[in-house]
Amino acid sequence: MTWHVAEDELRAYARGELAPPLLWSADTHLTGCAVCRARLAEVWDPGALDAAWERLDAELDAPRPGPFERLLVRCGVADHTARLLAATPVLRRSWLTAVALLLVLSVLTAHGVHSDTFFLAVAPLLPLAGVALSYGPALDPTYEMTVVAPVHGFRLLMIRTVAVLAAVLGLSGLATLALPGYGLGALGWLLPALALTAAGLALTPRLGPVVAPSAVGGGWVVLLLAARVHQGGGAGALVPFTAAGQAVAAAVAALAAALLFAARDRFDQSHQTRQTHQSFRSAA
Amino acid sequence: MTTVSAAVTVSASGLTLRYGATRALDDVSLRLGRGVTGLLGPNGAGKTTLLRVLATSVPAASGAFTVLGHDPASAHGRQEVRRALGYLPQTPGFHPDFTPFEFVDYVAILKELTDRAARHREVRRVLDEVGLAEVRGKRIKKLSGGMRQRVALAAALVGDPGFLVLDEPTVGLDPEQRMRFRELIAQAGEGRTVLLSTHQTEDVAMLCHRVLVMAGGRVRFDGTPAELAARAAGRVWRSTARDPGAKAGWRTGTGGYRNVGDPPEGADLLEPTLEDGYLLTLDGDRGDRGDRGDRGDHGDRAEATA
Structure with a gap:
């Protein structure tokens, strides 16, 4: 491996804030690089993981909005404005x-x-x-x-x-x-x-x-x-x-x-x- | 009965509002602390108008009030009051095609909770609190009246407001639903200031540490439920026939008459209830105004004999 994910990008990745295309690059790299996976484990915030699970749970638990709201969101309207x-x-x-x-x-x-x-x-x-x-x-x-x-x-x-x-x-x-x-x-x-x-x-x-x-x-x-x-x-x-x-x-x-x-x-x-x-x- | 704090959270002085020639509010002053305060009074007493003014829905013509230290006289203060407010109106309306989750979510957005995940967490919390978690995805139009009322309470509770204004929330509920709703209100009163308008003296007896009686746009009584009941001490008696000297009297389940007013000599006195004190307070008001209004919850069976 000739390169490793930069420290700030690794932290952003751990927080779930790394945006494409850097995200795709980091994803691919982490699959094959044990060094970066180990570094990722060091910077990983367990609180952030819990928060991420909670967000996911809240999303999965929320009833699916009606077709009109879904159409508005697809058109780029913020979900709260759509409601x-x-x-x-x-x-x-x-x-x-x-x-x-x-x-x-x-x-x-x-x-x-x-x-x-x-x-x-x-x-x-x-x-x-x-x-x-x-x-x-x-x-x-x-x-x-x-x-x-x-x-x-x-x-x-x-x-x-x-x-x-x-x-x-x-x-x-x-x-x-x-x-x-x-x-x-x-x-x-x-x-x-x-x-x-x-x-x-x-x-x-x-x-x-x-x-x-x-x-x-x-x-x-x-x-x-x-x-x-x-x-x-x-x-x-x-x-x-x-x-x-x-x-x-x-x-x-x-x-x-x-x-x-x-x-x-x-x-x-x-x-x-x-x-x-x-x-x-x-x-x- | 909820926990009571002596600290004043809502304070009003000289609130006055006229609708044409009618004084809906006539120089109303009050100070509320944490816990549930009951607001009793007949129709047209000014209860709903007072709640609307305190909820910043309509402005008073004169007078001032603060909620949790915020003065709604300015636009900024009004917004702060609204941030601290949970309001359940007399006839809460719903978008019938919404589910409880969607409706409470809609109210949460109106309360400025725009972060989707945090808002959904809060919506789930209040729906759990009022016992609607199982039906959160069902259309509101398919829910019973009691469940709809709980949806409205959940909407009032979303955002954890410090001041809760409830306008006759137990009207139209069957006894079981009413008991369930009372439990929820008692729970909501923990650590909050709750102003509960009601026609039901039982609501006040079971929930409130304090009660205000309004009539003719004025506060006619302000004290504890025990003090309101004590107003009728020595003024409630039993008789075998209706006593023409009583202010009000009605036949009881045992066949005798329960009379309220100035008892005759040697009358068989009874222990007064909150309702007796309420009736006598209203009767004094009717004497002041010279009219005869509704007798609240018991208007159907109380007979004015004075």
């Missing part, structure tokens, strides 16, 4: 199926009437609803435990918001490919979607998790009806889907995001005050 996302109510198969069906219906309507308007009107409402339903006492059964946890409420909200946006915007993006018309116009739903979602979240600390998204969604419908009336039923894109409308949507999204960030600490306590008030009055 937080698995507990997000709207990331369930039933919700995603409902979103997909609604998008299919919108696409079929677009083909039927030879206009993207219905699709462009509906698509921004989906992430607004999805994000609104991903937190708050209405749908999250563990809301009361979550709100008193040391993990900051805003951080949890953002984790869930990003996941819901990724899922819903992804589905909407796929549906866009099936629209009759191509080009940038078919993506006219994207900026309004971000604007509505951000506005719904920004208003939540003031109006609550039900009224805020409902008001924003209602406002969007009213805006579209007003644009339709203003257009007088003529052909062409409605104002929100023109370049000027898209610029306004981008500005609203940016402003709402800034307001949301400024109000982040307001997500750290319960939105249940109104409910508590009602239950208190009925019980008293």
Whole structure:
């Protein structure tokens, strides 16, 4: 044997911290080198062995996570974040199926009437609803435990918001490919979607998790009806889907995001005050 | 009964919270030490509101409190309180598709236990502690009500919190499950501060070294269970028919009547119980407020005769 494993690498190997390719090299070498095996025995920490067995035991004893969590971990999401996302109510198969069906219906309507308007009107409402339903006492059964946890409420909200946006915007993006018309116009739903979602979240600390998204969604419908009336039923894109409308949507999204960030600490306590008030009055 | 320490771990003064015109908390002050403290009171007394405030779920409109030396008035202090907190809400919710292991693991992540191996060890420890090791891989929706309640307790215990807030944990459990749950709470009270809200005076008698009685958003009594029972000393008597002069009276299993209030001359006095003291404390409160609320656990059989 013309070489031996270096002292620091041997210690790292013993601690289980040696990374490939040095690990592979050390493994192969140790198989054939009695000197290095003896040196390894000297630097080996019995406590580390116990800890390693304990880790292995804990891993083997933990129930296998569900398919959604396994998929997230395979995609590189940390296991603890994957579990937080698995507990997000709207990331369930039933919700995603409902979103997909609604998008299919919108696409079929677009083909039927030879206009993207219905699709462009509906698509921004989906992430607004999805994000609104991903937190708050209405749908999250563990809301009361979550709100008193040391993990900051805003951080949890953002984790869930990003996941819901990724899922819903992804589905909407796929549906866009099936629209009759191509080009940038078919993506006219994207900026309004971000604007509505951000506005719904920004208003939540003031109006609550039900009224805020409902008001924003209602406002969007009213805006579209007003644009339709203003257009007088003529052909062409409605104002929100023109370049000027898209610029306004981008500005609203940016402003709402800034307001949301400024109000982040307001997500750290319960939105249940109104409910508590009602239950208190009925019980008293 | 759990071990009791005189050191104050949770201290509150002047906590007030209004919901519209209703005072849910009205100048509540208290000091808790280690061991299990019971919180008794009828519906609408403000118990759950007090627990939510102490658990930092909702802020009080005025007043202050500290938990294990941390003041939740600041964001940092609030986070420290939450790190020291285990909370079992009145109606604990679960993700039904989760197993007990996954659910407690989820709560452990919310409690900032991100190291996978250490977290899994802790989850196994608390599931063992509440006796759910055998069903840790079963879906929660397939578990009995008592087992689900134990899952919620395990979630509250994960991370070994110093302050445990339990909101009516024995509601809806059958007698056997209730006894099992009481054992767990007594065990959890060793070395911890536990505030246990309940309608069951038996819970307090069996578990608590101290009891608070709330009504109308105020603390009406603060003392030991023996002191609460002693409030009814000389004010409980037996009669063959319902005594119209009694504050409350009910027929017992032996056919006679047990009366609580101001006994007539020569009445056959009985040894007072915790429940008698509780009823008289509430009756004083009803006299103050001029209304007649729920009588807690015994509202179905106690008859107001005053």
